Amino acid sequence: MKLDTSIIISTYNSPAWLEKVLYGFNNQTYRMFEVVIADDGSTQETADVLVRLQKEVFFPIVHVWHEDDGFQKTKILNKAVEKCSTPYIIMTDGDCIPRKDFVEVHVKYRVEGHFLSGGYFKLPMNISEAITKEDIYTERCFDIKWLKKHGLKSSFKNSKLTAGPIKAGILNAITTTTATWNGHNASGWKDEIVAVNGFDERMQYGGEDRELGERMMNNGIKGLQIRYSAITVHLDHPRGYVKEEMLVKNRAIRDAVKANNSIWTDNGIVKNKK
Template sequence: MKASVIMSTYNAEEWLEKVIWGFSVQSESDFEIIIADDGSGPKTKELIDRLRGEIKMPLIHVWQEDNGFQKTQILNKAIVASSSDYLIFTDGDCIPRADFVATHLAKKEQGYFLSGGYFKLPMDISKAITKEDIAAQNCFNVTWLQERGLQSGTLKLSAKGLKEKLLNLLTPTKASWNGHNASAYKAELIAVNGFNQEMQYGGEDREMGERLFNKGLKSKQIRYSAICVHLDHARGYVNPEMWKKNNDIREYTKKNKVVRTTTGIDFN
């Protein structure tokens, strides 16, 4: 297969279904979907089992018991479970535009990882999006969104051609590893031992990207090329202690030019 798409989830079946439908209508279909499930209940498994019979891409469910926010651990397990040499990462609350996978594949390059972003939607629009809207790509249509009350800037959704390329070049946003929209060759992620499993919520994705930089990789900005919309939700798992611990680990990684974490893929 040309790619493995890895998406994280936790007890969010309504959003996860919309995201899987988004991947089911991609212009490029030669990829597998791996659900990195950080301890969801049986409803998530029931959803995945049902959708296996309704989409053409292989749908793989990698699950671990609920032990709090352990996204880094389940992502490492998903990396091991993947069968492609190129991995695209996103989250189970980000619906991809129909050219999302094709864009990642077209722009992949040895010695680089790709860095994309997302477009945030409010809760009412997130709820309103249907399977039919995803198939018709309405949720990426600026007019459709504005008719439903969207007021924030929509340049990311509307940029095409030369404007898209210029915006990728000129954006002040750093091309970091963003877990909702990033990709790299599997061998590079294995070389840095994947995600640091000491880390919980807050910069855990960026820290792995910083180790990829330390290894010598460069990053390529695709913020205005690989488009996904982010469905709104609460974040009850955030706390200051997590952030402080993660920030300390990131500072250590930068200061000491750490490439390979000792609590990564092989820690399992």
């Protein structure tokens, strides 16, 4: 079976959540993919989980790791992009469990000259912890009745989980949410990501994924909205890595990209191109 898709999953010291996510990918209807773990400096525990799961899941796992040096997600993502062996890349996070048709949806709607913009459905901590391997394989964790039984509150956002294909298509078309490159659920062609030199490695937390999409759009790549079709549930976690100076710095970089209509960063996969 020839692989035609690479799944990049970012992670940092969250092996229990990553294990649940990998079970989600082991449940996919579309199977011609590899998984590339973009590991921003996790301890040996994460590596051990990957070695154990490689014996259980059907897809190959490539573990891309670097030393822990604070929040350096953009750097490890660029290394992961280089390791992808297929022409198409789906990016997500190690806290987002994919519904069984997640990869199938991305593959169905992929088209050259475009990237796909998905979303996620946030779960509270108690439900995140309660989800088991069986809940993932049976897809109970995507069932609104099961989630409400475990304390989920009613909301319009629940339509992400209840919408069938026709309704999801309508909601994708009418949503006021702009199609952006979202690190938790987005996909595009590897050569179109490399054409803008990947992620800007000066950026830490706060819009670092969207900045990549903004340069891609400046380079003529259009975003397509699939937030109601490509479904993941997001496991809760603390965000102790968020710092105000990161947000300010990243905002300035994005403002410059917009002002200059930039398509390239000198701080990406290739360094200091003149």
